[in-house]
Amino acid sequence: MKQTDAAPTVAAIRKAATRISGQVMRTGCELSETLSDITGATIYLKFENHQFTAAFKERGALNRLLLLDEAQRNAGVIAMSAGNHAQAVAYHAERLGISATIVMPRHTPTVKVQNTRRHGAAVVLEGETVAEAGDIAQKLAGERGLTFVHPYDDPAVIAGQGTIGLEFLEDVPALDTLVVPIGGGGLIAGIATAARAVKPDIDIVGVQSERFPAVHQALAGEPIHCGRATIADGIAVKRPGLLTLPIIRRLVDEVLLVSEHSLEQAILYLLEIEKTVVEGAGAAGLAAVLLHPQRFRGRRVGLILCGGNIDLLPLSSVIQRGLIRTSRISRIRVGIPDVPGALAHLTTLLARLNANVIQIAHQRAFTDLSLRAAEVEVTIETLGVEHKRDVLTALEAEGYDTVTADAEPHPEERYPPGA
Missing domain, CATH: 3.40.50.1100 (Rossmann fold)
Structure with missing residues (x-):
């Protein structure tokens, strides 16, 4: 086939669906009751991270x-x-x-x-x-x-990605909103072309990392400035497609930006709630719903989990940071008398409060406490914000000096989810 610059039609997307049938997975579309409860929207997930190579590409x-x-x-x-x-x-x-x-x-x-x-x-x-x-x-x-073979600025590639839109609306015809990650724009260009043909009034929302907002800036007529590191490396594209940008401009209702914080939160929610691993780009749709709840509340929203290829080290960091942000892991510092048995008394109290000690250290030099006191830093596992507050209250009631702790989590980060 000779490549042209013509935008693909829904007919081309339907032909692509027939052509690739049986060679790629028709991925599942599932309702997430817990994410729906958290967000106030009815959330359906399409698991493109279940493809053999773990991505829609x-x-x-x-x-x-x-x-x-x-x-x-x-x-x-x-x-x-x-x-x-x-x-x-x-x-x-x-x-x-x-x-x-x-x-x-x-x-x-x-x-x-x-x-x-x-x-x-x-x-x-x-x-x-x-x-x-x-x-x-x-x-x-x-x-x-x-x-x-261009990753996004090719009509045949865009047509292939558009098959996701056909499948989603075939499986969940009641959808009124699709939220789609944007890098170079091939995924949303294909999905928007298919979805508009099947359901012309559907709301199509694109999502970009606020650190790589190339399409968002291009649509606003602004100079493109990108480049800081992002966990959503799969959509970290500095140059919007020459073919995809006009399609996005014509068919997409809005492009939202999401923060690194919201991307990490979305990765953790999908792992913990849906038991599915996604990369930063794959979490972008959920991040947008979490960050802009009023935009989606009460709507039937389809999210594409577009990829699951994330290295274990950053995934581990996301998990650890998420546990800290939801107060399930906390670090507290207390002053204790510098006498034998004082440390044992502190750890016994923590055990009685069902706070599991992960790590403990104490020192005398780098502190403003009395010379007759030592500072103890304890990393503990708790059940969440309320449990952490109970531990701090009990420590203060026991007379422990200069009780300090990590900051409270952001109000949107609730644990258990939906609490």
């Missing part, structure tokens, strides 16, 4: 590969990606017997690099951003006669 990549002619297949393909598109192209190219080269930014998460290589692709780590990697990939494509 398989749909567009496969559709593009299936449209290659014989000469293009024999020559091979090249792509640039921060990870999910890379894995999708690598996996399906290997299945179809097509050689693939992937250019990835130098700081791409390790799990995405390893998975791409495992699927048989040659990986080139060059460039600081996806845009720089794309320039390198285009150059190599020309030098080696390879077909460039």
Whole structure:
């Protein structure tokens, strides 16, 4: 197929759905009663993180590969990606017997690099951003006669991603709102094209990290300024698509920005409540609903969990920070008499209060307490905000000196969820 700059139609998306059927998963669409209770909206989740490569990108990549002619297949393909598109192209190219080269930014998460290589692709780590990697990939494509498979600015790729919109509305026709993450715009361009054709009055909302608001800024006619690190690396795109931006401008109602804090909270909620692992980009839709509750309250909202490829270290950090923010792990400092048995008395009291001690340290030098006192810092596990307050109240009632603790959690971070 010769690539054109024409925006895909719903007919092209329906053909893509037929073409890729049986080669990618038709992912589930499930009602989340707990998230609905927390947000005040009726929340449906589409689990694209359950695809074989753990992201929606398989749909567009496969559709593009299936449209290659014989000469293009024999020559091979090249792509640039921060990870999910890379894995999708690598996996399906290997299945179809097509050689693939992937250019990835130098700081791409390790799990995405390893998975791409495992699927048989040659990986080139060059460039600081996806845009720089794309320039390198285009150059190599020309030098080696390879077909460039763009992650979002390709009508066949957009059509493949649009199959998500068809499936979601087939499975949950009552949806009145779709909330879709935006990086370069391929996902929302495809979904919006499909959804508007099926249900013209549906509300379509895009979501970007406030640290990479390229499409949001472009729609507002502002200069594009991006670049700070974000946990939503899958949508950390500095250059909106030339093909996707006009589609977004025409079909999308609004683009919201979300904070790092809300992205972390959404990752933790999905892990704890839905028992599903998502990356930062995959949590962006829920983050938007949590951060802008009035915008969605009372509506039937579809969220696309677009990817689940997150390294274990950042996932571990999200979990730890989330436990701290919801006061399930707290650090308190108290002054105790500098006499034998005082530390044992403190830990006995904490045990009686059902506060589990995780870590404890005490010192005498770096404090303003009396010379006859020591400062003890205790990290404890509690059941949440109320339990933590009970512990502090009991310590003060026992006469402990200079009781201090971590700050209270943000009011929106409730534990148990929905409390």
